[in-house]
Amino acid sequence: MASNRPAPEFLHGSTDSEFGVEQESWEEWNPTEESVRPVRGRHRVSRQRGGLARSSTVLGVGVIAAVGAGGIATAQGGKPPVHISMPDLSSVKDSLPDAKSLPGVGALISDSDESGSSSSAASAAPLTTVGNGQSDAGEALRARIMQQAETQQDAADAKAQAVAQEAAAKKAAAEAAAKQAVAEKKAAAEKKAAEEAAKKKAEAERLAQLAKSYKLPVASYTVTGTFGQPGSMWASGYHTGLDFAAPTGTPIYAIHSGTVTEAGYANAYGYRTIITLDDGTELWFCHQSSINVSVGQKVNTGDVIGRVGATGNVTGPHLHLEVHPGGDATGVDPAAWLRGKGLTP
Template sequence: MASNNPAPETLYFPNDEALGFGGEDGGTFDEWNPTEESLRPVRGKHRVAKQRGGIARSSTVLGVGVIAAVGAGGMASAQAKPPVSISLPDLPQSVKDKLPDAEALPGVGSLISDIDGHSSSTGDTGAGVTTAALTTASSGSSDAGEALRTRILQQAEQQQGAVDDQAAIAAEKAAAAKAAAEASKKQDAAAAKEKAEKKKAEEAAKAKAEKERLAKLAAGYSLPVASYTLTSHFGDGGSMWSSGYHTGLDFAAPTGTPIKAVHSGTVKSAGWSGAYGYRTVIKLDDGTELWFCHQSSLAVSAGQKVSTGQVIGNVGATGNVTGPHLHLEVRPGGGDPIDPLTWLAGKGLNA
């Protein structure tokens, strides 16, 4: 059964003026007439139309011309905008070999030259979008990123430097405080040592002065008997004493042992005194009274001046006693008695 196939359509190809190459200098293209080779294949049959070399070449030239026209017309606005990183595919060498005349076209040749890797003339206005421009755009983006990275690193270094500076300042302050504390500690230790040495020296000087004073006093004071034994001390308790405790210091010695004046003074009284037996009271210049009790005999009388070491009587056992001894009492200002042993020691005498 026969089918009604539609009539083949003819291909449209623009003339010179449509391409922008018309005019007096652009030349013209020959009129193209369709043939059976250029017609569309019959529907249902897989036939590939063969194209003449001139048709393929003309189609490529058309595309390149459009690119050149668009590039030449849009450079004015493109130059005012920042470059955008784009990529253009390289034409295969086989295509370039088939287009020897396209490179000679105004504006197109420089474009193909740039695509092929050749540098274009700076005065050619048709080569607005070139590899150099793309490289510059890419380089600018890379430089901006590198500048940002460098700035971030610089800020990080500055912050780290500030932290290090603060740490260094803190360390210096800590070291200074430690040094000051150590210096203060050493100074305090030196001051304490100096104070202790000064105090020790003062005490030594004081002790020396006291020793010298006691030595002088010892020359002015004397123990009441030369040979004795201390039997009862001040403050000892017992029923033997009316006050309930011993009010003096007992020097036990044989009867008749000489009793000497402890210090120079005036005899206030000399005679019998009840439980004290025979007693002599000598009043010193400072008002202190010394009582010498239980004597067997008296050698001075009231109102008499005596000197240190002068014999004023003898040891006995008169009054309330259990044996011969000298009972010595010390009464400052004529008042209550104090420990004679302590008083004698204060005068440089060790009983």
């Protein structure tokens, strides 16, 4: 238990600074049964005054805390801070030792009052500083989070856009490749068709030019037998030439210019004339009724070399034409050979 403080005795001639009364000096106080009894009078009044002062101090501290809380709430609400000048709280510290433990008040009472600077700085500082710091920190954190979210969203959008652009580029490239392939195929087909058309045109021109030097052996006729036609009437078992049926005496023309190498009767062929062309091809004109040329004679295209007849192994008047390239015994199809010269039998 703490020892009792000496009871003050107020003497005349001095003034107490706390209570405002005059006193002369202090004397030692030894408590006795009589002295510890409740004392009525000035001491009781002094205690009441001290209680009133302490109550006033607590009330003042409460007001200060309320004003400080209001300042913090004002700062957090976005309103401009209000600066409040704090009075000297040294008397509060002395009168209320537990004031440091009060919420919102302890920070205002600093232990550094011994230096005399911290207390005045704390009292002069605005109470809204803490609120502003919390608000600024919250806003900074919120801004940072929003910035990170926007950055992530921008990155996701950029990635999606890049993927879409890549897919569109691939699709466009595939479509372009397909179109190019179709165009190339069409161009190749057109080129091939153009080449074939040009080739046909050139061949037609060549044949037309060549046809000027070739002529069909009979002007008016009917084809009654074709090359390769099978039958027992022919010794080889098939027809070896092309038959132009026409009335007896119909003129026979030299198909192309050449030399007469044979002119006379040849058994089953009847009267036959052979003209050898410059390339060695032999043309046989058979079953004639008469011959108008002789061996060694030069003939030109369109010259009359004989007449249609029915001599030899025949069933009626006609011209039997055979073609033997190089003088070979085996002949070729006269119709195909004539077409190769621009003539159509």
